[in-house]
Amino acid sequence: MRAATIQLEHGSGGLASQQLIAELFLRHLDNPLLRDLEDSAVLANQPGRLAFTTDSYVVEPIFFPGGDIGKLAVHGTINDLAMRGAHPHCLSLGLILEEGFPMVDLERVVVSIALACREAAVPVVTGDTKVVPRGKADKIFINTSGIGFIPEGIDISSKNAKDGDVLLVSGSIGDHGITIMTRQAGIALQGNLQSDTMPLHRLVATLLAELPQAVHLLRDPTRGGVATTLNEVAAASGLEVHLREEDLPIRPEVRAACELLGLDPLYLANEGKCLLAVAGDAAERALALLRSRPEGREARIIGRLVAGTPGRVVINTPVGGARIVLPLHGIPLPRIC
Amino acid sequence: MKHLDEYRDRDLTGPLVAELRRSVTRPLRVMEVCGTHTMAIFRNGLRTILPEGMELVSGPGCPVCVTSSAHMDAFIAIADRPGVRLAIFGDLFRVPGSSSSLAEAGSRGARIDIVYSPMDALELAAANPNEQVVFFGVGFETTTPGIAATILAAHHRHLDNFLVFATQKTMPAAMTALLSDPQLKIDALLCPGHVSSIIGAAAWQPLADRFGLACVVGGFETADLLKGLTLLARQVGSGQAKVENAYPRAVSWQGNLRAARMVEEIFVPADMAWRGLGTIPLSGLAIRPRYAAHDAMVQLNITLPETAEPKGCRCGDILKGISNPQHCPLFAGRCTPATPIGPCMVSSEGTCAAYFRYGRELNPVAAAPAEPQAGAARREQ
Numbered sequence: 001m002r003a004a005t006i007q008l009e010h011g012s013g014g015l016a017s018q019q020l021i022a023e024l025f026l027r028h029l030d031n032p033l034l035r036d037l038e039d040s041a042v043l044a045n046q047p048g049r050l051a052f053t054t055d056s057y058v059v060e061p062i063f064f065p066g067g068d069i070g071k072l073a074v075h076g077t078i079n080d081l082a083m084r085g086a087h088p089h090c091l092s093l094g095l096i097l098e099e100g101f102p103m104v105d106l107e108r109v110v111v112s113i114a115l116a117c118r119e120a121a122v123p124v125v126t127g128d129t130k131v132v133p134r135g136k137a138d139k140i141f142i143n144t145s146g147i148g149f150i151p152e153g154i155d156i157s158s159k160n161a162k163d164g165d166v167l168l169v170s171g172s173i174g175d176h177g178i179t180i181m182t183r184q185a186g187i188a189l190q191g192n193l194q195s196d197t198m199p200l201h202r203l204v205a206t207l208l209a210e211l212p213q214a215v216h217l218l219r220d221p222t223r224g225g226v227a228t229t230l231n232e233v234a235a236a237s238g239l240e241v242h243l244r245e246e247d248l249p250i251r252p253e254v255r256a257a258c259e260l261l262g263l264d265p266l267y268l269a270n271e272g273k274c275l276l277a278v279a280g281d282a283a284e285r286a287l288a289l290l291r292s293r294p295e296g297r298e299a300r301i302i303g304r305l306v307a308g309t310p311g312r313v314v315i316n317t318p319v320g321g322a323r324i325v326l327p328l329h330g331i332p333l334p335r336i337c
Numbered sequence: 338m339k340h341l342d343e344y345r346d347r348d349l350t351g352p353l354v355a356e357l358r359r360s361v362t363r364p365l366r367v368m369e370v371c372g373t374h375t376m377a378i379f380r381n382g383l384r385t386i387l388p389e390g391m392e393l394v395s396g397p398g399c400p401v402c403v404t405s406s407a408h409m410d411a412f413i414a415i416a417d418r419p420g421v422r423l424a425i426f427g428d429l430f431r432v433p434g435s436s437s438s439l440a441e442a443g444s445r446g447a448r449i450d451i452v453y454s455p456m457d458a459l460e461l462a463a464a465n466p467n468e469q470v471v472f473f474g475v476g477f478e479t480t481t482p483g484i485a486a487t488i489l490a491a492h493h494r495h496l497d498n499f500l501v502f503a504t505q506k507t508m509p510a511a512m513t514a515l516l517s518d519p520q521l522k523i524d525a526l527l528c529p530g531h532v533s534s535i536i537g538a539a540a541w542q543p544l545a546d547r548f549g550l551a552c553v554v555g556g557f558e559t560a561d562l563l564k565g566l567t568l569l570a571r572q573v574g575s576g577q578a579k580v581e582n583a584y585p586r587a588v589s590w591q592g593n594l595r596a597a598r599m600v601e602e603i604f605v606p607a608d609m610a611w612r613g614l615g616t617i618p619l620s621g622l623a624i625r626p627r628y629a630a631h632d633a634m635v636q637l638n639i640t641l642p643e644t645a646e647p648k649g650c651r652c653g654d655i656l657k658g659i660s661n662p663q664h665c666p667l668f669a670g671r672c673t674p675a676t677p678i679g680p681c682m683v684s685s686e687g688t689c690a691a692y693f694r695y696g697r698e699l700n701p702v703a704a705a706p707a708e709p710q711a712g713a714a715r716r717e718q
Contacts, residue, residue: 057718072718185453223718246347261453264380269718318347319354319559321382323695329674 006101011131024107025127028114033090033125041125043090046149051086053077054145061183062109062139066175066195069142070109072271074116075199076222077146082201083218083274085156085208086148091117093127094143099134109140120199122146153212158236160216165305166283167241168276170203170290171196171298172249173226177268178257185261191253198272203295207276210289214282219275224328227266229275230313231327233305237277240308243315243325247302266315267328277305346560353563357388360567362574364390366522367566368658369555370512371529372399372686377557379695391570394658395691397511397614398529400476401428401684402656405610406644408504409434409680412473415502415637416447422468424458427451428684429473433677435644455487455501462491462499471633474503479531481505481622482596485603488624488631500633503624506609508532509540510620516548520659525551525569530561530584537592538582549578556584603628612646612680613653652679655688662692669693 002023009016026035033041055076062069074091081088093113097106117123124144175196182189200220207215217237221229226248234241250265258265272295278286283301290296308314313325369375375395378384384393397403413434416423423439430451431440443449448468452458455472462470474484484501491499508529515521528541533554541552551572555565565583572579582588600622609621624632633639646653649667654660662668662681672678674690681687 055718059718076718186457187453271718315382317380317382317559319350319381319383319386319563320347321385323379323382323385326674326694 002103004103006097006099006103006106006131008099008131008133011097011129017129020129024110025129028110029093029117029124029127031123031125033123034127041090043125043147046089048152049150051081051084051148051150052145053080054143055080057142057144058138059180060138062105064183064195065179065193067197067271068109068112069140070112071116072195072197073142073144074113074120074122075197075271077144078120078122078199078201079220079272079274081146081148082199082204083156083220084148084150085154085204085218086150087205088120088122088146088148088201090123090125090147092145093124095127095129096137096141097129097131098137098139099131101139106140116199120201122199122201151208154208156215156218158217158219158233161233161237161239161277161305162216162279163239163305163307164280165216165277166280166301167243167303167305168278168283168287168290169226169249169300169302170200170274170276170296171272172251172254173221173270173273174250174254174258174265174268176271177225178254178263178265180269181261181263182257187261189253189257189260191256193253193257196270196272198295200272200274200295203290203293204274206293207286207289211278211282211286214279215276215286216279217275217277221270221273221275223269225265225267225269226275227264227313227325228327230325231311233275233277234313235311237305238310239305240310241303241305241313242308243303243313245315245317247300249298249300249302266325280304350559350563353560353567354386357563357567357570360570360574361388361390362570364392365524365570365573366392366394367525367527367569368394368396368523369527370396370398370508371527371532372402372684372688373531373557374398374527374529374555374562375688375691376686378562379691381559381562383559383562391566394523394661395655395688396658397515397611397656398477398508398532399681399684399686399688400480400506401432402652402680402687403506403611403614404429404432404475404504404680405612406435406646407610407641410436410642410644411639412502413437413439413442414642415471415633415639416442416449417445418637420468421637422448422450422461422465422470424450424452424461424470424472426453426473426475428686429475431677432680432683433647435647455484456490459487459491459496459499462496463494466498469498469500469637471500471502471637474501474505477506477508477529477532478535481600481604482535482593485599488603488628489599491631492628497630500631500636501624502633502639503604503622504609505604505622506611507606507620507622509536509544511611511614511617512544513547514617514620515614515657516544516550518657518659521657523550523658524573525553527565527569528552528554528580530554530556530587533584533588533592535593535596537590538580538588539590540592541580545578545580551578552580554580554582554584554588556587610641611656613656647678650679652681652689655681662689665689
């Protein structure tokens with residue numbers, strides 16, 4: 001019979017570990033490469049350049065409206081590959097579990113990982129599990145790494161953004177960050193606040209299939225939000241970013257929660273959105289392509305890149321004024337008056 | 338939220354901008370007293386379209402910024418005591434004391450919880466009966482009723498392990514002291530909307546009378562701000578000095594009497610130390626002896642240490658509206674939101690933070706590196 005909670009022996013490499021692998025991981029994540037259970041997965045080579053990325057996930061709470069830590073760990077790494085124009089090929093899965101973590105919660109996370117992998121058609125091909133004593137970690141930490149292949153002729157990078165490029169976003173901003181922050185604060189709000197976690201590789205593939213040269217930059221504005229990502233883009237490209245505040249797609253419920261907590265949606269994390277810089281004459285077509293897929297149905301043109309002052313992000317306000325948008329400093333904290 | 342959008346609508350604000358331009362017939366210096374006003378004005382980009390002749394000066398209305406080093410030091414010292422658990426509003430986490438901050442105390446092992454309401458701190462006390470939970474009471478008239486209600490609830494529930502370190506301040510008393518400074522040349526006050534919803538627009542009448550100042554209580558949306566500034570410009574243009582309420586949907590003439598009664602039940606006016614302004618008689622609130630069981634000053638036997646303000650930091654003059662952040666030798670050099678020296682740079686509503694984030698339109702901005710986020714407070718990945 002399986003234990004109800006994770007115990008130290010589940011990470012020992014011994015019998016309990018093997019049981020966990022067989023009954024939980026292989027049962028849900030099974031594929032020929034993983035099934036081998038060798039020390040490393042051996043992959044067939046493919047043409048094109050390789051993209052390789054890693055990310056760790058420590059979100060609290062681990063289950064939240066719209067997703068959970070497992071789904072996030074799959075989508076986040078897939079999206080990091082997609083943002084360089086790569087087709088995601090496979091993932092690794094590393095788990096650090098706290099002693100006493102309920103087995104039902106672990107199974108729920110693993111099932112969610114399996115489902116996310118199946119939906120994205122990107123398998124987990126190698127993995128590892130460690131258990132640390134109670135209090136030495138918080139429930140579950142996940143690391144995923146990913147490998148992808150970049151098709152011939154694709155070169156996506158912040159450095160490639162050009163004067164005159166149009167800036168687009170694939171959908172509404174701030175959804176994930178505000179969902180997590182309201183949960184952490186224990187604030188129950190009306191409306192449908194939900195994480196936007198989703199894989200973007202198919203959206204990117206659709207776009208690049210038709211516009212392989214016109215798309216210069218793709219970025220997913222995760223931690224630090226759109227503001228921080230665009231500052232990085234401005235710095236890397238040596239351009240100035242101009243945004244129009246009215247054009248930023250922000251859901252009414254996200255805006256309401258931000259007003260309440262004194263937060264700025266520009267600094268909130270997104271887990272299923274990308275920012276794009278596209279050559280001016282291809283912008284309308286890119287917008288149409290984005291909107292042709294469910295992930296990009298709410299895509300919008302939000303601004304442009306100009307020569308201006310290198311490294312600066314400026315937002316034009318509805319009242320006709322302007323302000324600078326700086327990267328995130330510290331933690332976005334709620335106001336107290 | 339539709340309601341909010343109405344106050345930001347370009348079709349509505351366009352004519353209000355034109356009206357503001359027309360109403361400025363004489364040069365005027367307006368002090369926006371409230372930190373939320375300072376931030377809202379920057380966020381709207383209003384400073385970039387102000388009519389010629391109108392100057393905005395930021396006042397002392399950011400509660401974190403006016404918290405004295407002595408209070409910060411005393412509070413950080415409590416953090417290191419065994420069996421004590423602190424509950425704070427998030428803005429205080431990184432405020433530097435004279436030698437440390439709560440963030441540093443936290444990294445040394447002190448128990449610090451960031452709460453969104455004093456009631457959350459009370460629940461923390463209820464859930465942890467073996468610990469003393471100390472809530473850092475910082476704020477103006479807006480936050481005080483909530484703290485008073487929490488102390489009352491702690492009293493009724495006999496939660497004697499819930500303590501409040503009271504440093505609440507009252508705005509009109511401080512403004513009176515501030516306006517008595519001959520260095521400060523102000524024609525008009527944009528009075529704080531949130532504070533006025535509690536104390537009423539009437540609370541500003543003595544200031545209008547005594548100092549001959551135009552006073553308008555203003556809201557925080559674009560249309561509210563434009564309306565407030567327009568009324569101030571008209572008063573100054575016609576030589577008037579009266580109190581007008583441009584935020585009637587939230588503020589009445591008399592204020593919230595029920596909240597005032599609750600505050601009166603728990604607190605008594607006391608002398609209070611303000612960062613940069615010194616000790617101002619009866620400008621703060623102390624917990625009445627009847628509720629001493631919940632007074633951290635009494636229960637933890639706290640004495641305020643002698644502390645000096647950080648060298649070179651001009652927070653004091655900036656809070657008074659005498660200096661602006663760009664005159665401070667530390668601004669944007671040694672003192673940035675990532676490495677704050679004075680509290681005006683830490684709080685999201687601090688004048689220096691506002692200038693740093695939004696106010697440097699004309700200068701080239703070097704992108705500062707984003708900091709990693711503190712894991713304990715926010716983990717979203």
